[in-house]
Amino acid sequence: MDIVDILNVSPYSIDKNEKEKLLNPVLNELTNHHYMNCSQFKKMMDSIGYDFEKEYEYSELPFLPVRLFKMLDLLSVEQKKVVKTMTSSGTTGQTVSRIYLDRTTASNQTKVLAKIVSSFIGQKRVPMIIVDNEEVVKNRKLFSARGAGILGFSMFGSKRMYALDENMELKTEAIIEFLKKHKNEKVFLFGFTFIIWQHFYKQMLEKEIKLDLSKAILIHGGGWKKLINESISSNDFRKRLNSVCGIKSVHDYYGMVEQTGSIYMECEKGHLHAPVFSDIIIRRQTDFSVAEIGERGIIQVLSILAHSYPGHSLLTEDEGVLLGEDDCSCGRKGKYFKIVGRLKNAEIRGCSDTYVQKS
Amino acid sequence: MPRLEAAVIHMYKSLKDIEFIFPKEIDIEAFAEKSSFEPYSEEVVNYLDVLSKELNKDPNIRVYPDVATFSFFCRRANILSIKKKYLSNNFLRLGRGILFHIAPSNVAVNFAYSLLSGLLAGNLNIVRVPSKNFEQIDIISKAIEKISKKSEHEFISSRIVLVRYDRLNSATSYFSSISDVRIIWGGDETISQVRENKIPPRSFDITFADRYSLCAINADEYINEKFPNKIAQGFYNDTYLFDQNACTAPHLLVWLGTKDNVNKAKRIFWDSLYDIVKLNYTVQPVIAVDKLTSFYNQSVNMNQITKSVTPDNLIWRVELQHLSKNIDEFRCSSGYFSEFHATSLSEINKIIDKKYQTLAYYGISNDELNEFMKYEKPKGIDRIVPIGKTSDFSLIWDGIDLINSLSRVIEIK
Numbered sequence: 066m067d068i069v070d071i072l073n074v075s076p077y078s079i080d081k082n083e084k085e086k087l088l089n090p091v092l093n094e095l096t097n098h099h100y101m102n103c104s105q106f107k108k109m110m111d112s113i114g115y116d117f118e119k120e121y122e123y124s125e126l127p128f129l130p131v132r133l134f135k136m137l138d139l140l141s142v143e144q145k146k147v148v149k150t151m152t153s154s155g156t157t158g159q160t161v162s163r164i165y166l167d168r169t170t171a172s173n174q175t176k177v178l179a180k181i182v183s184s185f186i187g188q189k190r191v192p193m194i195i196v197d198n199e200e201v202v203k204n205r206k207l208f209s210a211r212g213a214g215i216l217g218f219s220m221f222g223s224k225r226m227y228a229l230d231e232n233m234e235l236k237t238e239a240i241i242e243f244l245k246k247h248k249n250e251k252v253f254l255f256g257f258t259f260i261i262w263q264h265f266y267k268q269m270l271e272k273e274i275k276l277d278l279s280k281a282i283l284i285h286g287g288g289w290k291k292l293i294n295e296s297i298s299s300n301d302f303r304k305r306l307n308s309v310c311g312i313k314s315v316h317d318y319y320g321m322v323e324q325t326g327s328i329y330m331e332c333e334k335g336h337l338h339a340p341v342f343s344d345i346i347i348r349r350q351t352d353f354s355v356a357e358i359g360e361r362g363i364i365q366v367l368s369i370l371a372h373s374y375p376g377h378s379l380l381t382e383d384e385g386v387l388l389g390e391d392d393c394s395c396g397r398k399g400k401y402f403k404i405v406g407r408l409k410n411a412e413i414r415g416c417s418d419t420y421v422q423k424s
Numbered sequence: 425m426p427r428l429e430a431a432v433i434h435m436y437k438s439l440k441d442i443e444f445i446f447p448k449e450i451d452i453e454a455f456a457e458k459s460s461f462e463p464y465s466e467e468v469v470n471y472l473d474v475l476s477k478e479l480n481k482d483p484n485i486r487v488y489p490d491v492a493t494f495s496f497f498c499r500r501a502n503i504l505s506i507k508k509k510y511l512s513n514n515f516l517r518l519g520r521g522i523l524f525h526i527a528p529s530n531v532a533v534n535f536a537y538s539l540l541s542g543l544l545a546g547n548l549n550i551v552r553v554p555s556k557n558f559e560q561i562d563i564i565s566k567a568i569e570k571i572s573k574k575s576e577h578e579f580i581s582s583r584i585v586l587v588r589y590d591r592l593n594s595a596t597s598y599f600s601s602i603s604d605v606r607i608i609w610g611g612d613e614t615i616s617q618v619r620e621n622k623i624p625p626r627s628f629d630i631t632f633a634d635r636y637s638l639c640a641i642n643a644d645e646y647i648n649e650k651f652p653n654k655i656a657q658g659f660y661n662d663t664y665l666f667d668q669n670a671c672t673a674p675h676l677l678v679w680l681g682t683k684d685n686v687n688k689a690k691r692i693f694w695d696s697l698y699d700i701v702k703l704n705y706t707v708q709p710v711i712a713v714d715k716l717t718s719f720y721n722q723s724v725n726m727n728q729i730t731k732s733v734t735p736d737n738l739i740w741r742v743e744l745q746h747l748s749k750n751i752d753e754f755r756c757s758s759g760y761f762s763e764f765h766a767t768s769l770s771e772i773n774k775i776i777d778k779k780y781q782t783l784a785y786y787g788i789s790n791d792e793l794n795e796f797m798k799y800e801k802p803k804g805i806d807r808i809v810p811i812g813k814t815s816d817f818s819l820i821w822d823g824i825d826l827i828n829s830l831s832r833v834i835e836i837k
Contacts, residue, residue: 105724109720109723109724111723111730112719112730113723113730114731133717133720133721137724350707350708350712351736351737352735352737353712353737380716382710384709408710408713409708409709409710
């Protein structure tokens with residue numbers, strides 16, 4: 066089966082067996098493609114005794130730590146075919162990861178994102194409120210994962226407005242105007258979790274702004290690190306948002322620049338779901354073996370989209386728990402899971418630097 | 425002196441927000457006026473012996489083997505035996521004056537050894553202890569506090585200042601400005617940051633920079649070892665005890681001997697190490713990812729490396745086909761080792777640069793080691809010790825004779 070055929074499969078329609086049948090050949094082929102076309106990847110595979118001839122189960126395929134993309138320039142197509150370079154800073158310091166996309170990879174990412182998101186907000190494009198300020202996208206110097214996320218999701222908006230001004234103040238009147246104009250339509254809100262909390266929710270609360278967003282759908286992502294510091298759980302987040310603007314449909318997503326497009330959406334039951342285009346495997350820290358359902362471990366992500374760079378199988382620095390497979394009460398097939406958080410920085414003994422700031 | 429006034433203001437500003445651990449209050453100017461004294465003076469030998477006894481009285485010492493080891497080192501018998509070796513010439517020596525010690529942040533007891541060296545060499549000591557609240561620091565400073573109540577130890581007690589402050593504090597600048605020797609532990613980054621603070625013209629720094637250490641095992645001898653567990657325990661102490669992150673911890677293992685013996689020795693060595701690590705050590709998730717990342721990065725940047733099969737992430741072993749100069753760039757903490765089978769000790773000379781500190785060994789005679797250093801003249805390696813002894817403190821450290829460096833020679837003709 067070709068990737069193109071998989072792209073036509075409905076995102077949450079197939080069970081474990083079918084998914085393995087579908088993904089095993091594609092992911093084996095991708096590994097071999099990178100082996101043939103990325104000399105660094107070949108050296109890595111040779112060093113662990115990867116067998117080019119063997120058909121692996123995709124859970125047995127090697128995985129690269131995401132941090133490697135900060136240390137090495139990894140690509141599996143000719144440099145001149147690269148149409149877009151994605152960068153992200155992550156949390157381990159100043160170095161950025163560089164992800165090189167060719168035309169096919171970039172366009173497949175867009176297609177897959179469209180398929181996943183439209184299964185939540187519908188096929189039709191809808192009026193969209195972006196909870197951020199426009200500078201994030203306009204100013205190329207500030208352009209980041211945040212900007213890329215906004216641009217990526219913007220394709221779902223028929224009309225678009227930015228909800229915050231350049232001082233991150235809520236543009237209350239403009240929002241009321243926008244909502245009035247699209248009174249009978251479903252409105253799509255998008256933004257980064259922490260920004261929604263800090264600049265949308267808190268301002269509405271403090272300024273006692275009443276908006277009716279009961280028919281709107283919110284998709285947000287970017288991580289919970291800052292909210293965990295304020296001890297806000299995903300449940301609190303939904304409840305509190307609902308209390309200020311009546312919004313009922315709130316969906317977090319888990320994704321990363323290293324595998325753009327094949328994101329993991331949160332369902333109505335509060336579980337993150339793997340679509341058919343990608344998968345997660347929770348691994349034990351002790352030996353990288355596959356963890357059981359309910360067991361906490363390091364998250365590995367696999368995606369069939371990573372063609373121009375060897376990022377189809379990655380070990381993240383996030384911890385998560387697999388909650389189940391094919392049997393979420395929301396009705397979606399595939400694995401569902403939750404994120405526990407970032408892997409904690411280790412407290413290492415030894416004569417390390419007295420003065421170096423620890424992140 | 426017109427400059428003194430400026431220094432006073434400077435001092436006043438700098439000493440805010442410093443925690444004075446010992447003594448609780450101090451007039452630094454009066455402190456600075458005190459005399460230095462002769463290395464291994466009776467006062468200091470007595471003082472250290474009392475300190476050792478005081479530490480042994482503390483019930484907490486049983487929890488902290490590092491404090492116990494320090495206390496053992498301070499005993500009169502030990503200090504006198506070191507003194508005996510030291511007294512080889514008849515020159516009069518006196519301490520250099522004020523030492524400003526900057527201890528590493530992640531090793532609890534290191535500050536005490538630094539202080540001990542400073543005292544033994546006859547100096548006044550200002551010691552910046554780690555900002556982290558290690559209980560070991562409390563135990564030792566409590567003992568120092570107690571001894572300070574005894575008038576017979578006033579001479580030494582009054583020459584010790586222990587302080588704690590965070591890295592952004594301007595106190596470093598003030599203490600630097602009055603120091604005769606500044607002792608900087610803790611790595612390249614720290615050294616360059618501390619060096620932004622001036623020291624007086626005749627003063628100098630003793631620095632302990634980032635170093636790389638290795639281990640050589642003669643398999644022909646090792647396979648006859650009756651207690652491989654003991655060797656493994658020693659190696660465990662050299663490495664895992666400080667998360668393989670101390671400068672003395674080996675990252676590279678050089679195997680010597682016939683191919684058969686090396687294969688056999690490796691099996692015994694790693695199996696017996698694994699038993700100990702399995703029992704005493706856990707790998708944190710982020711470290712497991714670190715090891716995998718280091719390995720792939722190494723595989724890209726060196727040629728033909730392979731990962732040896734190990735049961736889990738506790739021990740990672742990387743087999744090298746070639747010994748290349750950049751090997752020291754590919755290290756990781758918490759149990760990650762590169763291995764190379766060399767035809768002879770001299771084969772490793774080509775990779776040894778100034779970064780190399782400790783060579784741990786097994787089954788190699790002192791003559792061979794002497795010959796290696798004398799004839800190959802490697803640019804690095806300052807310490808050669810048996811497996812298990814890499815982190816033992818010695819007054820000769822990193823190639824520096826601390827007592828001689830921290831005291832001045834007086835020529836009288």
